Amino acid sequence: MSVTAGVRVRVPAKVNVQLAVGAARPDGFHDLANVFLAVGLYDEITVTPADELRITCTGPDAAQVPLDHTNLAARAALALAERHGIDPRVHIHIAKDIPVAGGMAGGSADGAGALLACDTLWSLGSSRDELLAICAELGSDVPFSLIGGAALGTGRGEQLTPLEVGGSFHWVFAVADGGLSTPTVFREFDRRTEGTPVPAPSADPALLDALRTGDATALAGALSNDLQPAALTLRPSLADTLTAGTTAGALASLVSGSGPTTAFLTKDPDAAEEVAQALLTSGTCRTTRVATSPARGATVVG
Numbered sequence: 633m634s635v636t637a638g639v640r641v642r643v644p645a646k647v648n649v650q651l652a653v654g655a656a657r658p659d660g661f662h663d664l665a666n667v668f669l670a671v672g673l674y675d676e677i678t679v680t681p682a683d684e685l686r687i688t689c690t691g692p693d694a695a696q697v698p699l700d701h702t703n704l705a706a707r708a709a710l711a712l713a714e715r716h717g718i719d720p721r722v723h724i725h726i727a728k729d730i731p732v733a734g735g736m737a738g739g740s741a742d743g744a745g746a747l748l749a750c751d752t753l754w755s756l757g758s759s760r761d762e763l764l765a766i767c768a769e770l771g772s773d774v775p776f777s778l779i780g781g782a783a784l785g786t787g788r789g790e791q792l793t794p795l796e797v798g799g800s801f802h803w804v805f806a807v808a809d810g811g812l813s814t815p816t817v818f819r820e821f822d823r824r825t826e827g828t829p830v831p832a833p834s835a836d837p838a839l840l841d842a843l844r845t846g847d848a849t850a851l852a853g854a855l856s857n858d859l860q861p862a863a864l865t866l867r868p869s870l871a872d873t874l875t876a877g878t879t880a881g882a883l884a885s886l887v888s889g890s891g892p893t894t895a896f897l898t899k900d901p902d903a904a905e906e907v908a909q910a911l912l913t914s915g916t917c918r919t920t921r922v923a924t925s926p927a928r929g930a931t932v933v934g
């Protein structure tokens with residue numbers, strides 16, 4: 633009996649250490665200055681040849697993941713297959729560890745991972761730029777999931793400039809009950825800013841410097857997220873989570889992307905464990921995760 637080997641790809645989650653949001657564009661998207669940092673929480677995507685395109689998912693949040701062709705992993709396989717005239721008959725298995733609808737780009741990670749895995753399985757040898765172009769069609773966060781590390785995303789977040797990171801940063805993530813819809817959070821941003829001029833978004837030089845030098849205290853002073861007030865309006869209980877983490881000794885806290893996951897920067901791994909424990913005890917979140925950044929982008933691991 634012959635066994636056809638699959639391809640396994642590991643893809644990290646992200647936190648936005650700066651998310652500067654401009655006014656809504658005519659296409660409904662917002663121009664961003666989006667400073668992405670990949671964190672060491674991973675989904676693993678395995679693709680194997682099959683009779684038809686099929687998705688399965690395991691992990692604590694698996695029940696919330698769509699298993700039809702709206703799944704970003706399926707969309708990635710279909711987009712790549714179409715471009716190369718291939719019949720996308722693969723089984724895509726997602727071992728999901730990234731919180732779903734948590735503002736940590738979990739679906740985007742699966743899209744980028746499936747794209748790299750199918751490209752490898754089908755021996756297409758696409759260039760990084762070809763893969764990035766497909767990623768950008770799939771979603772604003774997907775290109776960053778492919779490259780990982782740290783990067784400034786402009787346009788709607790899909791135009792990436794890699795950034796230097798001079799050290800490790802230690803994070804705690806507090807996972808909330810239920811998700812927040814990204815479009816709803818952007819709409820709330822629009823409602824809050826209606827009638828006031830929204831400045832063009834730009835990256836904060838102090839923040840880029842803190843990343844470059846690996847200075848956690850300086851990074852803590854520069855963290856910012858223009859979507860945070862909108863996320864807090866939609867989910868007021870997140871304010872208690874943010875307070876619980878800072879009271880427990882985090883250097884700084886913020887909502888991760890569109891939320892509702894909250895992120896806490898700590899000075900070292902021991903402090904991260906302490907903050908995670910205090911957050912759990914506070915009862916202001918469903919669970920916590922500790923992770924270090926930066927992390928490598930989508931990588932074939934087997």
Ligand SMILES: C[C@](O)(CO)[C@H](O)COP(=O)(O)OP(=O)(O)OC[C@H]1O[C@@H](n2ccc(N)nc2=O)[C@H](O)[C@@H]1O
Pocket residue numbers: 648651660661662663664666735737740770771772773774787788789814815818889890
């Ligand atoms: C909040 C972030 O996660 C920060 O990294 C991203 O901006 C969202 O990226 P994403 O989930 O990949 O979003 P997409 O799938 O591209 O877009 C989903 C929806 O979010 C809103 N959206 C997204 C990105 C952007 N620059 N402006 C927007 O207004 C739009 O309503 C869009 O229809």
Ligand SMILES: Nc1ncnc2c1ncn2[C@@H]1O[C@H](COP(=O)(O)OP(=O)(O)OP(=O)(O)O)[C@@H](O)[C@H]1O
Pocket residue numbers: 696697698702703704705726731732733734735736737738739740742743773811812814889890891
């Ligand atoms: N592979 C996938 N994993 C999780 N959700 C997916 C996937 N594909 C499609 N989705 C859909 O996308 C929605 C958002 O899920 P996701 O976990 O990507 O959110 P997010 O982390 O907040 O995204 P972002 O940070 O990029 O805005 C889910 O509610 C689900 O319906």
